[in-house]
Amino acid sequence: MSERDTRRNREGKMPLAAHLIELRKRLFLAAIGILLGAIVGWVFSEWIWEQLRGPVTAMAEYRRAEINYPNITSAFDLRLQVSIYSGLILSSPIWLYQVFAFLTPGLTKTEKRYTFGFFFTAVPLFFAGCAAGWFVLPNIVNLMASFAPVDTVTYFEANAYFNFVLKLMLAIGIAFVLPVFIVLMNFAGVISAASIIKSWRIAILVICLFTAIATPAADVVSMFLLAIPMIVLYFAAYGVAALHDWRAAKRARALEAQYADLG
Numbered sequence: 001m002s003e004r005d006t007r008r009n010r011e012g013k014m015p016l017a018a019h020l021i022e023l024r025k026r027l028f029l030a031a032i033g034i035l036l037g038a039i040v041g042w043v044f045s046e047w048i049w050e051q052l053r054g055p056v057t058a059m060a061e062y063r064r065a066e067i068n069y070p071n072i073t074s075a076f077d078l079r080l081q082v083s084i085y086s087g088l089i090l091s092s093p094i095w096l097y098q099v100f101a102f103l104t105p106g107l108t109k110t111e112k113r114y115t116f117g118f119f120f121t122a123v124p125l126f127f128a129g130c131a132a133g134w135f136v137l138p139n140i141v142n143l144m145a146s147f148a149p150v151d152t153v154t155y156f157e158a159n160a161y162f163n164f165v166l167k168l169m170l171a172i173g174i175a176f177v178l179p180v181f182i183v184l185m186n187f188a189g190v191i192s193a194a195s196i197i198k199s200w201r202i203a204i205l206v207i208c209l210f211t212a213i214a215t216p217a218a219d220v221v222s223m224f225l226l227a228i229p230m231i232v233l234y235f236a237a238y239g240v241a242a243l244h245d246w247r248a249a250k251r252a253r254a255l256e257a258q259y260a261d262l263g
Contacts, residue, residue, distance in 0.1 A: 027098075030094060030099075069158050092123060125180060133171070136215060136226060
């Protein structure tokens, strides 16, 4: 009998203490993955930073723009942040898997086989979200710098600029993964497809608010570039959930008919 099986009670459910132990295990493995990713990020931090400051470098060709390091420790702090955030992105397959592995006990044995499907869907979506954030970044940087007079120098404080760029990419990456979690909750029986489609107006409003916060209010183009794929992903999640609910209802009707025949 496996360790996980010994943690379950006779009803096949995992008690709270076992859930906490499982959570601690998953958090530890996720932390190890992030640490390994951070080490890789440290090795390539100079190249990564060169790519991230690309929009400012391009802006400097037609107006005076510079990245500023305000104190003696700024360069080291920046490289450390580059390593940590790069570790979060590079190790996303590891910590995303730990999240799904922690949630799978809520699924039936038949539905657990979809775990890898969820995982291999979530990882590309996370990277696609990070890429979407990177795609709209030059528009955002140019827009915000355009409010300064052309004959002045625009200084970007290095740590503040980096935090803005990486938080933008991580936030959008995680937002792109949320529809996968909606489907997972549907498979676990937490929410139904009917409740997902019933809340579509609220979902669109929340998506628009999120993209408005993630991008400057004046940059309407970037806002819609982010909002449209997120809305499409939401309705795609509803489609998958509706198909699952239809199949579940079909199996339930077949089982009822079988019991009726036996009776």
